[in-house]
């Protein structure tokens with residue numbers, strides 16, 4: 001079985017022909033051998049260049065394929081604009097309607113902004129994992145952190161009940177102990193140096209997980225193949241398969257993270273037990289079961 005914890009609907013590019021509707025998403029899943037997909041809203045944040053994919057859109061689409069699709073909800077931490085905002089009316093409603101997590105959280109805010117910590121804490125109280133994107137660029141979208149990810153560490157310590165699923169270029173650049181400053185929002189290549197913040201935090205905080213999705217996750221796990229296999233083996237309980245395909249035209253081509261997991265399986269580089277955890281068991285453990 002294969003569960004994708006990171007899929008999208010709606011439109012990322014201005015080009016309307018790239019609009020991903022639910023039938024296109026299901027066709028991609030069928031082509032890539034994916035049984036179930038978590039579908040992530042994005043439009044609650046004004047930063048996202050994403051259109052027509054808020055929580056309501058996601059719930060409506062998932063209702064058409066309840067056996068295949070798993071909805072997440074999204075709440076902007078600036079809603080109410082105070083660190084004591086009570087989001088329970090939203091969480092109660094979204095849980096009752098079947099949402100199993102929060103994300104993709106990507107406001108352009110410091111990772112441990114008090115308004116974010118408040119949202120993470122409440123998500124944890126409702127048993128919802130928080131899937132986030134981290135990008136260091138001043139413009140655009142994505143949570144921000146410094147070298148070594150001290151703000152993420154603050155959140156992990158501050159919200160021990162909350163599962164965090166890490167994603168995005170800055171998160172994954174920190175897999176290495178050496179992060180060239182100009183590549184912190186990019187796709188660093190070459191050997192991974194020991195002492196990276198991501199392995200350190202994964203060892204130290206049981207509430208941190210990560211997905212394999214997108215160029216960022218796939219690059220981090222394949223740039224240094226021997227390190228990648230060791231990393232996946234050590235953190236086999238914490239890594240979740242994901243795609244992050246955002247375009248209609250992705251159908252008809254191979255998807256990099258699907259190829260990576262298939263290659264690992266074909267080459268028997270990881271145990272069957274480790275592969276099953278990454279492919280689906282970890283997702284089932286972390287996703288909130290519908291009431």
Ligand SMILES: [Zn+2]
Nearest residue numbers: 006008104244
């Ligand atoms: Zn995404």
